[in-house]
Amino acid sequence: MNKNLSKAVLVAAFFFGASATTTVVDADSFVTDVSSYQGVINYKAHRFNGVIIKAGGGEGVNGNYVNPYVGAQQAEARREGIQHGFYYYLTSHVSPEQQAHQFYNILGKEDARNKDIPVFVDVEENAWDGNRFRGDEPKRFMDEFYRLSGKKVNVYMNFEMATGMHGRFEWSDIKDAKLWLALYPSSNNTQYYGQAWANQKFSQIPWFKTVDIWQYGDGGGLDRNIQYGDWSNLTGHRYTPKNPVPQTTPPAKKTKPATQKYATFNNVYVLDKWVQWNGKWYVTNNDFSIPIEDYNNWIPAGPVTLTDRYGNKLKNQNGQGNNGKMEFFTLNGRYKVLAQSGDNIKLEIGGEPVWLKSKFVTIK
Template identity: 30%
Template sequence: MQQRNEGNIQGIDVSRYQGKIDWLQVKADKREFVFIKATEGQTYTDPKFAANVKGALSAGLLVGTYHFLRATSAEVAKAEAAHYAKSLEAVGGVKALQLPPVMDYENNPGGISKAQINIVAKAFLTELERLTGVKPIIYTGNSFAGNFDTGLSGYDLWIARYSNTKVPDDQPAWKTWDIWQYSDSGKVPGITGSVDLNEFNGSLADLKKRYGKEQDMSNPFDGYRITSPFGMRKHPVSGVNKFHRGVDLVVSPADGPIYAFVAGEVMHAKMGVSGSGFGNYGIVVAIKDDKGYLHVYAHLSAAGVKVGQQVKRGQLIGKQGSTGISSGAHLHYEVRKACTPQYGYTTTEAGVVEPTQYLINYYGLKPNKEDKPVTVRDINLVSAWAEASWKEAQANGYFDGSRPGAPITREESAIVINRLRRNFLALIAGVNGDVKDLDERLQKIEAEG
């Protein structure tokens, strides 16, 4: 099989034997993925399973799990698959994780034949895929791999061979490895004692592409629950009616990873000091984008970046939390028009923009997008009529901007006013009157201002 490669990414696999793990340290050591022991046989669940999954996810690692197979018959193999699938529900199921489930089949306690080994393996794999909807990976050792026939070639191979000099041997079912466990005595910051080291055959992007789900950017907040929109609302803590300067988003778990919505330069990455523009915001990471807007990620439990650092869109920047004045773990995300003074803070809503629309526009400005000819009036160009109506509506306080989620647009106000206009024309014209004639006369008056 192939050698290790410098461009490949590194990961680990753990069980209760690693004890308590500091996952942020593991991630900082460039361990991008982890397989966590879930179950064994028909009844055993690793006591650290759920805690390890939660910790690894919250630090932003790509997470998978594995089941240690003991079965010697197809029937027991299926029962083991059911036990594994059931245990996965405790962490939200296989689909809540980034990496597929794994069959760890590495010894032959019952002394069964090669043919029977393949029957047991296939029974487990088929049943597990049926129950979880995800095609599993096979984990095995360099010598035990020789038992598997070409009927299993279609499964990805995670193979163990602890050597600095010898690559895993070619096998009947596989000539390449997808993941190589090359050491069982690794030292990784955040873990006491030894840990298994693994290498994936490719880059982080390759790993995500192979197993990951596509990010749907049509909704910038995919994966989040929006708990409070931008605009007027009753403040959840003070109870006072107040303008909400951003959106509140919730990701699970409570200290789940927060990724940058846009690329840019980190301007702030610590507890917000009173009077700085971030007082009561808790731990804030603020990132300046290429248009000079400041993206504020507030109430974090930890910042994962440093001031001056350039971050990419989608990069891990911290962990969700409830620092500052906050009614529970959530991300308050706001977009400010400026970065100075006071990090662009303004006492009124003048200094912020509606974040969802800002991101949609921002992402839409990618250069590969062709400019379509405008066939109807460009809604970003205000008609004189809409502009005048909007001014009047604002001046008279007809619209207070309290509709959840977004301010009223000029176009919406124009539509409402136009509807009223039609109704009044009909009223004046009476039952048998000529609305068309009245409309023409009114248009003349409007044109004259």
């Protein structure tokens, strides 16, 4: 359940090591971050007054993934008159310099060099991404992007990564970067637990001077972040009457809502892989998947019916679990169409958004 976050409640005192001085900061903003997973949403309607948008990442063989919604998500932030920034998902299998160029090219010269738009590099190691960093990649990415744009890059990490992954990493070379920290206190990742709990955790992080954004939840399909201080803390650029915050443009005229469309599947499909994530099971089909294949392509296992190759339902609906035996499945329901982009479609399957190639469904 979401809570309204009052400024009075969110006054924080951070301690970074025994010899560090206390820095008192205010949580001035309740912001979100979006990727293709969320599509285009109304930020203010969800009580967000800022957004950080995934521009792309080094995913895929060529390291050139681009969020198909990046332009529309930025346009919505501008329409609503709220602050926005961008992030890039760093991978270990493509050079950081190449990925910095990719980030710059996605943003374009105007946004990449705009001092009012903060940028972040997302540094993670997950089961699905195959990342295994040496430790110099974030700094190399930051240096190359700075060379291209003249703008400093901030960093996003989870708590384990920010504290050095049990001695694997030493981040003194990027200690001056603003830190956007992912630290989830609850299993459903929607509940705000209070600043005192977070302060105890923040005090264990070496190198970085402050935590500038705290991502405390991702429940309900929306990431939840507390941003401390003015937006200029992220950009170094203070707003003045000559340099105002962008004003909200008049809202578009209301139009009659479009008739809800639904999609159906009509064939038997190969079950290529089982995936377990956050206590839930998902299946994948390589033909369905939009490169690169990631969690956005995974199909919740609940609606899946296991069959033989001819589509006859199996008595035993327990999957083989990636043991090398070929498995087949059908999807027999009607699934709400959430969005379409080119040849791709996003459906609601098992209560979750799933992207796949639209040629495999019939839309009514």
